[in-house]
Amino acid sequence: MFSFQVEATDAHSEARLGRMVTPHGVVETPVFMPVGTAGTIKGVTPRDVEEAGVQMLLANTYHLRLRPGAEVVAKLGGLHRLMCWNRPILTDSGGFQVFSLAELNEIGDDGVVFKSHVDGSLVRLNPEIAIDIQQKLGADVVMAFDQCPPIPCPRQEVEAAVERTLRWALRCREAHRREDQWLFGIVQGGLHQDLRLHCAERLAEIGFDGYAIGGLSVGETHSEMVDILAAVTPRLPADRPRYLMGVGMPRDILEAVATGVDMFDCVLPTRNGRNAYAFTAAGHLRLRNACHALCDEPLEPGCDCYACRHFSRGYIRHLFLANEMLGPILASIHNLRFFQRFTGRIRDLIREGKMGTIRDEFPVCAAREP
Amino acid sequence: MFSFQVEATDAHSEARLGRMVTPHGVVETPVFMPVGTAGTIKGVTPRDVEEAGVQMLLANTYHLRLRPGAEVVAKLGGLHRLMCWNRPILTDSGGFQVFSLAELNEIGDDGVVFKSHVDGSLVRLNPEIAIDIQQKLGADVVMAFDQCPPIPCPRQEVEAAVERTLRWALRCREAHRREDQWLFGIVQGGLHQDLRLHCAERLAEIGFDGYAIGGLSVGETHSEMVDILAAVTPRLPADRPRYLMGVGMPRDILEAVATGVDMFDCVLPTRNGRNAYAFTAAGHLRLRNACHALCDEPLEPGCDCYACRHFSRGYIRHLFLANEMLGPILASIHNLRFFQRFTGRIRDLIREGKMGTIRDEFPVCAAREP
Numbered sequence: 001m002f003s004f005q006v007e008a009t010d011a012h013s014e015a016r017l018g019r020m021v022t023p024h025g026v027v028e029t030p031v032f033m034p035v036g037t038a039g040t041i042k043g044v045t046p047r048d049v050e051e052a053g054v055q056m057l058l059a060n061t062y063h064l065r066l067r068p069g070a071e072v073v074a075k076l077g078g079l080h081r082l083m084c085w086n087r088p089i090l091t092d093s094g095g096f097q098v099f100s101l102a103e104l105n106e107i108g109d110d111g112v113v114f115k116s117h118v119d120g121s122l123v124r125l126n127p128e129i130a131i132d133i134q135q136k137l138g139a140d141v142v143m144a145f146d147q148c149p150p151i152p153c154p155r156q157e158v159e160a161a162v163e164r165t166l167r168w169a170l171r172c173r174e175a176h177r178r179e180d181q182w183l184f185g186i187v188q189g190g191l192h193q194d195l196r197l198h199c200a201e202r203l204a205e206i207g208f209d210g211y212a213i214g215g216l217s218v219g220e221t222h223s224e225m226v227d228i229l230a231a232v233t234p235r236l237p238a239d240r241p242r243y244l245m246g247v248g249m250p251r252d253i254l255e256a257v258a259t260g261v262d263m264f265d266c267v268l269p270t271r272n273g274r275n276a277y278a279f280t281a282a283g284h285l286r287l288r289n290a291c292h293a294l295c296d297e298p299l300e301p302g303c304d305c306y307a308c309r310h311f312s313r314g315y316i317r318h319l320f321l322a323n324e325m326l327g328p329i330l331a332s333i334h335n336l337r338f339f340q341r342f343t344g345r346i347r348d349l350i351r352e353g354k355m356g357t358i359r360d361e362f363p364v365c366a367a368r369e370p
Numbered sequence: 371m372f373s374f375q376v377e378a379t380d381a382h383s384e385a386r387l388g389r390m391v392t393p394h395g396v397v398e399t400p401v402f403m404p405v406g407t408a409g410t411i412k413g414v415t416p417r418d419v420e421e422a423g424v425q426m427l428l429a430n431t432y433h434l435r436l437r438p439g440a441e442v443v444a445k446l447g448g449l450h451r452l453m454c455w456n457r458p459i460l461t462d463s464g465g466f467q468v469f470s471l472a473e474l475n476e477i478g479d480d481g482v483v484f485k486s487h488v489d490g491s492l493v494r495l496n497p498e499i500a501i502d503i504q505q506k507l508g509a510d511v512v513m514a515f516d517q518c519p520p521i522p523c524p525r526q527e528v529e530a531a532v533e534r535t536l537r538w539a540l541r542c543r544e545a546h547r548r549e550d551q552w553l554f555g556i557v558q559g560g561l562h563q564d565l566r567l568h569c570a571e572r573l574a575e576i577g578f579d580g581y582a583i584g585g586l587s588v589g590e591t592h593s594e595m596v597d598i599l600a601a602v603t604p605r606l607p608a609d610r611p612r613y614l615m616g617v618g619m620p621r622d623i624l625e626a627v628a629t630g631v632d633m634f635d636c637v638l639p640t641r642n643g644r645n646a647y648a649f650t651a652a653g654h655l656r657l658r659n660a661c662h663a664l665c666d667e668p669l670e671p672g673c674d675c676y677a678c679r680h681f682s683r684g685y686i687r688h689l690f691l692a693n694e695m696l697g698p699i700l701a702s703i704h705n706l707r708f709f710q711r712f713t714g715r716i717r718d719l720i721r722e723g724k725m726g727t728i729r730d731e732f733p734v735c736a737a738r739e740p
Contacts, residue, residue, distance in 0.1 A: 039688065043695040045676070068663070068688040075664050076684045084680040293438070294445050306415070310454040314446045318409065318438040325413040325695060 002182055002209065004241050010355045014234050014260035017350040020241055022088040022140040023180045024080065027055045029241065029262035030350075032253065032343045033090060034269055034336055038063045039073070039083045042270045043325075043332045046084045051306060052333065053340035056088040056140075058265040061133050062097035062125075066118045070136040078138035090265070091139040093130040093172075095146040095186070096214065096245070109164060111145075127171035135178050143212065144172040146186040151220045158190040162199045166206075173206050182209035184243060190215060191224055193231045200235055210241035213261070217246045226255045233259040250279070250342055251365045254358060257346055269339050273332035276320045280338065281362045285313070287331060292317040299330075305337035306330075372552055372579065374611050380725045384604050384630035387720040390611055392458040392510040393550045394450065397425045399611065399632035400720075402623065402713045403460060404639055404706055408433045409443070409453045412640045413695075413702045416454045421676060422703065423710035426458040426510075428635040431503050432467035432495075436488045440506040448508035460635070461509040463500040463542075465516040465556070466584065466615070479534060481515075497541035505548050511580065514542040516556040518585045528560040532569045536576075543576050552579035554613060560585060561594055563601045570605055580611035583631070587616045596625045603629040620649070620712055621735045624728060627716055639709050643702035646690045650708065651732045655683070657701060662687040669700075675707035676700075 001023050008017040018029035034041050034049065037060045041049050049057065059079060064070065076082045079089055098104065102114035111126025130145035145168050147161040165188045176183045185208035189195030196213075203211060213232060216225050229244070233256070236242050243263035244256050253264055272279070276287040280300040285292070287299075298308035299316065307316070307330035319327030342362060349355045359365050371393050378387040388399035404411050404419065407430045411419050419427065429449060434440065446452045449459055468474065472484035481496020500515035515538050517531040535558045546553045555578035559565030566583075573581060583602060586595050599614070603626070606612050613633035614626045623634055642649070646657040650670040655662070657669075668678035669686065677686070677700035689697030712732060719725045729735050 038692045038694055039685070040694045040696040043699075045696065045699065046680070047676070063692075067692055068684070072663060072684065072688070076666055076682055082682070082685050082688075293442060296446055306417070310416070312446055312452070314438070314442065315409070315452050318442075318452075322408045322433075322437055324408055324410045325698070326410040326415065328695070329413075329415065329699075 001180060004210070004239070006238070008351050010258075010350050011353055013258040013355060015257045015346075015350050015355055016260060016262065017347055018241065018262050022182070024086060024088045024140050025055075027088055028347055030253070030257045030343050030346055031055055031263050032339045033058045033263065033265040034339070035060070035265055035267045036083065037267075038067065039079060041332075041336070043274060043328050044270070044336065048306065048333050049085070049336060050087070052336035053344065054087070054336060056090060057085065058090045058092065059083075059137070059139065060094070060097060061091045061130060061137065062094035062101075064137060065094065065133050066116050066123065070133040074136040074138070080138065088141070089139040090141040091134045091137050091143065092245070093134065093143040093145040093186075094125050095130070095143075096148045098125055099148045100150075100218070109167065127168045128175045131172050131175040135176070135181065139181065141182045141184060141210065142176070144169045144183065144185050144208070146188055146214055148188060148215045148218075149190055151190055151215070151218050153190055155192060158188075158192060158195055162188050162195050166199065166202045169203055169208075170206055173208070184208055184210040184212050184241075186212045186214040186245070187232060187236070188215045191220060191228060193228065196228060196232045197235055200232060204237050208240070210243060211236045212243040212245050214245045216244065217248050217252070222252065222255075225252065226259075229256050229259040229261065233261055236260075250362060251367060253343070254346070254365045258355070264343075269335035270332045273335040274328040276327065276331060278331050279335050279364065281342075281364055283364050283367065287313065287317050287327070288320050289317075299334045300338070303334065303337065303341070305334045307334040371550060374580070374609070376608070378721050380628075380720050381723055383628035383725060385627045385716075385720050385725055386630060386632065387717055388611065388632050392552070394456060394458045394510050397458055398717055400623070400627045400713050400716055401425055401633050402709045403428045403633065403635040404709070405430070405635055405637045406453065406455075407637075408437065409449060411702075411706070413644060413698050414640070414706065418676065418703050419455070419706060420457070422706035423714065424457070424706060426460060427455065428460045428462065429453075429507070429509065430464070430467060431461050431500060431507065432464035432471075434461075434507060435464065435503050436486050436493065440503040444506040444508070450508065458511070459509040460511040461504050461507050461513065462615070463504065463513040463515040463556075464495050465500070465513075466518045468495055469518045470520075470588070479537065497538040498545045501542050501545040505546070505551065509551065511552045511554060512546070513582065514539045514553065514555050514578070516558055516584055518558060518588075519560055521560055521585070521588050521590045523560055525562060528558070528562055528565055532558050532565050536569065536572045539573055539578075540576055543578070554578055554580040554582050554611075556582045556584040556615070557602060557606070558585045561590060561598060563598065566598060566602045567605055570602060574607050578610070580613060581606045582613040582615050584615045586614065587618050587622070592622065592625075595622065596629070599626050599629040599631065603631055606630075620732060621737060623713070624716070624735045628725070639705035640702045643705040644698040646697065646701060648701050649705050649734065651712075651734055653734050653737065657683065657687050657697070658690050659687070669704045670708070673704065673707065673711070675704045677704040
């Protein structure tokens with residue numbers, strides 16, 4: 001039902017081309033998963049998402065558990081049926097959200113109690129509950145419940161979070177039952193390489209179907225992130241998928257691929273799209289800018305997305321200024337396609353042994369952080 | 371380039387089946403035109419609109435003139451190219467909007483000056499300007515600039531509005547040049563049958579390519595509207611299209627068709643869709659209601675729209691409660707298709723001589739006004 005194979009590796013980096021088979025189809029890696037937090041990629045239909053070439057998407061356990069609730073999703077046929085997405089899905093465990101978004105009332109080894117942003121009620125989350133919910137949602141890949149410390153954070157707090165994450169990882173491994181789901185462990189450890197490597201080793205001893213690197217893209221610099229990835233990714237089991245959570249910008253993805261990461265997720269395509277920000281290989285466009293008013297060009301010449309095949313920048317700018325929903329819809333469709341074209345070219349170039357040329361095709365990757 | 375033919379008439383009413391040929395294709399009547407105020411049917415892509423079976427849509431001169439401006443639309447290739455809609459378009463003249471929405475600074479026989487809701491600047495609109503703008507937008511059917519009085523309104527004010535509408539109609543007729551556009555006149559006269567018939571006769575003397583009934587659906591009762599239509603519609607030139615502006619609910623459309631109306635426009639499918647209100651043949655659904663939470667049925671069983679083919683009511687309710695854009699998108703897609711299925715069945719039944727059975731298929735038409 002499941003398999004993962006590395007089909008090619010880059011001669012000059014740790015980059016690798018992989019093939020992941022899941023109950024809902026094949027995923028070629030490196031793969032970028034857009035985020036459908038509440039069971040929908042914001043602003044677009046699943047048909048648009050399919051047409052953008054998306055192979056796999058992510059949904060958030062934290063949000064779906066609060067609304068509509070895991071039991072409701074299960075009664076409506078599970079997440080694939082609910083959102084009409086027949087390709088693979090990954091659900092996170094809620095760990096990142098409870099530690100970064102929620103109002104926490106209680107935190108201990110058993111888990112956390114937080115205040116629901118939907119109705120203010122107190123909600124408990126721990127390893128067993130996170131796994132139970134994810135089994136009800138029914139994604140192809142589910143994640144262990146982890147404690148995600150902020151950056152910066154005192155070393156001893158990071159150490160404690162790593163140890164708790166490891167205890168919770170074991171409980172998740174023991175609680176997980178569905179054979180049609182893969183369970184991934186999550187490496188924490190902030191910017192401390194030794195803690196990261198310790199966490200990775202222990203997780204590998206427990207044994208997971210894949211390994212994620214969490215707790216990055218939370219405020220560190222680009223080079224801090226790349227340093228951690230360079231040290232940690234190659235030490236994760238080479239025969240299992242490696243997933244960098246919540247990343248990111250094209251440059252971040254490219255650097256992470258070079259360290260051996262296979263999977264990515266991020267809200268950037270749709271969040272930025274809703275805010276009139278379009279990604280292109282050459283850089284980015286701010287679509288409200290007056291310079292686009294009379295422009296009859298597509299968002300990105302040569303792009304094969306629905307938005308670029310049919311509409312001018314001038315029109316899309318007008319839609320944003322007039323607060324018309326079609327503006328965010330079209331920019332999101334384009335950005336979703338951009339990230340698929342980008343990761344698709346990365347796969348092509350790994351296969352062809354030409355990874356070094358990606359920056360020529362996507363000058364956006366050379367851009368320094370703003 | 372243009373033609374209109376009545377192909378069948380109902381034996382028991384004035385209802386008629388027509389075929390209108392325009393530079394952008396054939397329209398079968400009775401036809402329902404959804405409204406794309408600012409150059410987009412709110413919340414959906416033109417592909418969704420085509421798939422809903424929409425033959426022709428309406429766009430608002432008033433809004434497009436203020437933003438992005440008629441010259442911008444012309445420079446971006448005209449309205450069809452701008453919004454990627456290659457089927458027929460009708461633009462209204464702005465008359466209804468300036469008299470119902472705008473802050474008027476000046477009103478006289480030459481026209482009106484109103485305050486732009488976009489930037490507060492003073493904007494002039496009169497018959498020549500309304501025609502000039504509509505020629506720049508490039509719709510297939512354009513409307514004369516009229517004065518639309520409210521209901522209720524003192525008779526002498528309605529009389530004055532009718533006379534001004536007639537003077538303006540003549541100026542529009544003289545100002546209009548594009549041979550690839552049809553120009554329709556607009557009958558005003560409030561709830562006064564004699565004023566309506568007077569206005570209709572004078573417009574017919576000037577000679578237009580079609581005749582609209584304006585100034586209804588502005589607060590009168592259903593039976594007041596039907597009485598006016600029963601008196602006026604059959605007296606409009608029988609060989610030209612007849613268009614009831616801004617209507618409406620299925621019941622209103624059905625009654626109007628029975629008096630001989632061929633064309634309709636209304637914001638209801640998308641406005642109500644955005645507000646979680648779905649039309650069905652049996653009645654309507656309030657999609658936020660708790661009764662839909664676990665419902666795995668589509669919005670309307672048997673409906674062939676994209677929303678009904680793929681998604682459950684339970685999911686769509688969840689989307690509305692979570693404020694996800696996909697809720698309004700799916701409800702709008704369904705409602706657009708509903709109005710096309712409804713008017714499509716009206717055409718079928720006129721052809722088959724069975725108009726009397728429409729209420730059996732669409733019990734929603736029997737519903738009294740709320």
